[in-house]
Amino acid sequence: MADVILDTPIAAAPVKPNAARNLVRNPGIVFGGAVIAIVVLMGLLAPWLGTIDPTAINPIARNKVPGAEFFQRTDTGERIKMIALFGTDGLGRDVYSRVVYGARVSLLVGVSVALISVACGLFIGVLAGFFRIFDAIIMRIMDGLMAIPAILLAIAMVSLFRSSVLTVIIAITVPQIPGVVRLVRSIVLSVREEPYVEAAVTLGTSTPKLLWRHVLPNTFAPIIVQGTFICASAILIEAILSFLGIGVPPEVPTWGNIMAEGRQVFSLFPHNIIYPGVFLAMTILSVNVLGDGLRDTLDPKMAKRV
Amino acid sequence: MAEPVLEIANLAVAIKGSGDRPHAVRGINLTVGANEIVCVVGESGSGKSVTAQAVMGLLPKNAMEVETGSMRLQGEELTAKSDADLRALRGTRMAMVFQEPMTALNPVERVGDQIGEVLEVHTDLDPAARRERVLEMMRAVHLPDPEQMIDAYPHQLSGGQRQRIMIAAALVLDPALLIADEPTTALDVTTQAQILKLVKEMQGRKKTGVLFITHDFGVVSEIADRVVVMQMGRIVEQGPCEEVLRNPREDYTRMLLAAVPSMTPPRRSPVSGPIVLQTDKLFKTYGKRSLFQPKARIVHAVSDVSLTVRRGETLGIVGESGSGKSTVARCVARLVEATSGAIRIDDVDIASMKEAKFRPMRRRVQFIFQDPYRSLNPRRTVGEAIIEGPMNFGLPRKEALQRARDLMAVVHLSPDAIDRYPHQFSGGQRQRICIARALAMEPELLIGDEPVSALDVSVQDQVLKLLDEVRRKFDLAVLFITHDLRVAAQVCDRIAVMQRGVIVEQGTTSEVFAAPRHEYTRALFDAAPGRNREFFVDKAPEAALPH
Numbered sequence: 061m062a063d064v065i066l067d068t069p070i071a072a073a074p075v076k077p078n079a080a081r082n083l084v085r086n087p088g089i090v091f092g093g094a095v096i097a098i099v100v101l102m103g104l105l106a107p108w109l110g111t112i113d114p115t116a117i118n119p120i121a122r123n124k125v126p127g128a129e130f131f132q133r134t135d136t137g138e139r140i141k142m143i144a145l146f147g148t149d150g151l152g153r154d155v156y157s158r159v160v161y162g163a164r165v166s167l168l169v170g171v172s173v174a175l176i177s178v179a180c181g182l183f184i185g186v187l188a189g190f191f192r193i194f195d196a197i198i199m200r201i202m203d204g205l206m207a208i209p210a211i212l213l214a215i216a217m218v219s220l221f222r223s224s225v226l227t228v229i230i231a232i233t234v235p236q237i238p239g240v241v242r243l244v245r246s247i248v249l250s251v252r253e254e255p256y257v258e259a260a261v262t263l264g265t266s267t268p269k270l271l272w273r274h275v276l277p278n279t280f281a282p283i284i285v286q287g288t289f290i291c292a293s294a295i296l297i298e299a300i301l302s303f304l305g306i307g308v309p310p311e312v313p314t315w316g317n318i319m320a321e322g323r324q325v326f327s328l329f330p331h332n333i334i335y336p337g338v339f340l341a342m343t344i345l346s347v348n349v350l351g352d353g354l355r356d357t358l359d360p361k362m363a364k365r366v
Numbered sequence: 367m368a369e370p371v372l373e374i375a376n377l378a379v380a381i382k383g384s385g386d387r388p389h390a391v392r393g394i395n396l397t398v399g400a401n402e403i404v405c406v407v408g409e410s411g412s413g414k415s416v417t418a419q420a421v422m423g424l425l426p427k428n429a430m431e432v433e434t435g436s437m438r439l440q441g442e443e444l445t446a447k448s449d450a451d452l453r454a455l456r457g458t459r460m461a462m463v464f465q466e467p468m469t470a471l472n473p474v475e476r477v478g479d480q481i482g483e484v485l486e487v488h489t490d491l492d493p494a495a496r497r498e499r500v501l502e503m504m505r506a507v508h509l510p511d512p513e514q515m516i517d518a519y520p521h522q523l524s525g526g527q528r529q530r531i532m533i534a535a536a537l538v539l540d541p542a543l544l545i546a547d548e549p550t551t552a553l554d555v556t557t558q559a560q561i562l563k564l565v566k567e568m569q570g571r572k573k574t575g576v577l578f579i580t581h582d583f584g585v586v587s588e589i590a591d592r593v594v595v596m597q598m599g600r601i602v603e604q605g606p607c608e609e610v611l612r613n614p615r616e617d618y619t620r621m622l623l624a625a626v627p628s629m630t631p632p633r634r635s636p637v638s639g640p641i642v643l644q645t646d647k648l649f650k651t652y653g654k655r656s657l658f659q660p661k662a663r664i665v666h667a668v669s670d671v672s673l674t675v676r677r678g679e680t681l682g683i684v685g686e687s688g689s690g691k692s693t694v695a696r697c698v699a700r701l702v703e704a705t706s707g708a709i710r711i712d713d714v715d716i717a718s719m720k721e722a723k724f725r726p727m728r729r730r731v732q733f734i735f736q737d738p739y740r741s742l743n744p745r746r747t748v749g750e751a752i753i754e755g756p757m758n759f760g761l762p763r764k765e766a767l768q769r770a771r772d773l774m775a776v777v778h779l780s781p782d783a784i785d786r787y788p789h790q791f792s793g794g795q796r797q798r799i800c801i802a803r804a805l806a807m808e809p810e811l812l813i814g815d816e817p818v819s820a821l822d823v824s825v826q827d828q829v830l831k832l833l834d835e836v837r838r839k840f841d842l843a844v845l846f847i848t849h850d851l852r853v854a855a856q857v858c859d860r861i862a863v864m865q866r867g868v869i870v871e872q873g874t875t876s877e878v879f880a881a882p883r884h885e886y887t888r889a890l891f892d893a894a895p896g897r898n899r900e901f902f903v904d905k906a907p908e909a910a911l912p913h
Contacts, residue, residue, distance in 0.1 A: 262701070
């Protein structure tokens with residue numbers, strides 16, 4: 061009885077599609093990834109991209125149109141001639157420098173909100189989905205959180221605490237968590253009924269191991285996709301908050317508050333709004349396109365349905 | 367014979383893109399005459415459903431297309447027809463009944479309207495006349511109280527009633543050809559017997575030609591006039607039913623027939639080993655009335671079940687869906703908690719033990735699930751699946767891996783295959799892996815919850831032999847859940863028959879099969895398709911089967 065039989069030959073090579081190759085094939089991922097990479101580099105390398113201090117006020121050079129020349133006094137007292145690529149604003153600050161530095165805040169807020177809300181959502185969602193006793197309580201709390209509008213929460217938090225990037229991140233994160241929790245919970249609820257999870261139970265696998273090995277990996281693909289969409293909406297909400305003047309402190313340049321300050325003189329000097337607006341739109345578009353591409357590659361079922 | 371209803375000549379259906387073979391079916395020649403039932407039998411992947419879909423013009427557009435050949439419906443060529451022409455033919459001159467009546471019916475439309483839809487599309491009857499015709503058809507398929515049922519929704523009907531609705535909808539315009547794709551596979555055996563009878567009756571009424579697709583030779587013997595045997599997209603053999611079943615010409619047919627378990631249980635000597643599992647007045651109820659839900663529905667899934675399994679013995683629990691047989695198994699494996707009663711493993715009551723306290727005992731009770739495609743984590747290799755249990759109990763990785771390799775050999779798989787992923791194995795191979803995973807725990811009690819019902823008949827035979835082999839080798843107590851009396855006859859020493867959560871009869875397999883005492887048991891036996899027929903042909907192909 062020692063002979064080895066196979067009712068059909070075992071498939072020779074793994075037919076698992078090469079995930080990395082599929083990612084590169086998707087035009088959305090390539091385009092979105094490339095634009096985001098450029099914006100990230102721009103934010104990181106801001107001081108070396110021909111910028112000047114984005115907060116430096118220059119009363120002589122107020123409201124210059126894009127391409128105009130102006131003189132800027134440096135720390136050592138010299139006057140240097142500069143070209144205002146994107147023009148200057150009502151206080152004579154260089155819009156180009158402000159837009160480049162502004163990318164930092166937008167990306168920081170977008171990425172941190174996505175990471176924090178996904179991490180919290182994953183944890184709470186697994187608790188709610190796997191342990192029945194927590195389910196009803198957690199989900200009612202989440203329903204409550206969902207009823208809080210992000211912008212009102214931000215206004216409340218800024219008036220309670222000092223306005224800072226951290227306040228903004230928390231204010232945007234909190235209303236995003238319930239969405240992630242619901243997503244994770246629904247996945248966990250269906251995965252826990254899978255026979256392979258029950259098999260692991262009969263094998264005596266402890267609950268933390270069970271969650272880590274058999275349940276959590278199923279949530280990764282949808283979570284990555286959800287994360288990108290959260291990132292995009294966080295960037296947008298941050299811009300809205302800054303535009304309303306309740307976001308990060310006004311001395312920190314962000315795309316939102318650059319636009320807010322340009323609002324009064326929009327009909328005369330539209331460059332104050334157009335340039336940060338274009339960057340904001342491009343960033344959000346490419347994050348969303350990237351998210352769509354990831355969803356199509358990581359979750360083929362969704363792709364077919366569309 | 368007059369002109370055949372359906373004539374397929376040299377049909378080839380190509381699979382677009384890269385598949386494991388270029389053609390789904392190839393060189394198909396078959397005819398269905400008026401007033402004739404032609405059964406197409408074959409294992410999964412043999413192309414029997416594709417043939418049916420090709421005739422109906424329902425091939426998945428982006429995956430398959432008819433390459434060559436002709437299909438004639440009453441002499442009219444179908445291959446050249448436009449989508450609109452085919453649509454006009456479907457329902458009027460050819461109709462189809464699907465496997466799963468719950469998903470084939472629209473859950474949010476009244477069943478009467480779903481039958482009436484055929485009339486609405488293809489005739490110009492006014493609503494009153496349509497309703498009259500629908501009622502007439504519902505009476506014809508013997509649905510009780512059609513005036514009430516016509517306004518019911520699918521979920522309010524039983525599986526058998528739903529399938530009757532499907533048949534009524536298919537036959538309402540008296541098509542010349544009815545294609546039935548495994549119409550009874552999702553049904554219980556007693557319901558299946560009724561539906562088979564109905565198909566035969568409806569076919570005789572209007573001399574309909576029926577193309578009946580099935581994998582079950584019992585069903586074939588009940589219903590077929592002629593049989594077509596398919597394998598890997600080709601027709602292996604066809605001929606009159608009796609001839610094919612009695613004197614198959616081809617080895618493949620012979621192998622398939624030999625793999626059908628016999629209804630006669632083999633002689634078995636009683637097992638007198640120590641008792642491993644004993645349940646005492648086991649109850650499991652779902653739903654609870656409380657202050658807030660005083661009228662909540664309470665379902666008694668399992669009531670007063672007392673049974674014992676000795677070492678080296680196989681106890682079969684037989685019953686239809688909803689009889690509570692799986693619930694008993696799941697209670698014993700502690701996948702669900704019993705409501706009351708005792709479950710003793712080696713005289714230790716585990717029924718109300720805390721999970722943390724019970725975990726060390728998990729080793730002793732192992733479970734094999736029905737669906738081999740879902741019982742292995744697709745992200746982990748086979749080796750990781752097998753060593754997971756032993757490593758939970760403290761076996762070092764290296765030794766666990768060695769045990770996994772040894773066990774792969776025990777279940778007749780290559781020990782080197784432990785680095786592969788589940789999707790690289792077939793269904794039967796995966797079920798072997800699941801058995802290896804269970805054996806790695808060195809259990810005392812092995813629970814199989816329909817472990818072979820998702821498998822093809824030839825693979826089923828091999829897995830059953832393997833289960834029997836490991837039972838002997840490791841002297842295991844086995845609790846075997848099945849709905850298939852033929853399987854039960856072959857593997858079980860004793861049998862418990864369950865109906866609506868209660869054990870109605872219990873005894874040795876030979877006693878129960880020779881003289882069933884309870885009327886429900888008798889009904890089950892009467893409904894078993896092909897109950898009076900032995901499909902055992904000769905010993906020759908048996909040698910080709912692995913042991």
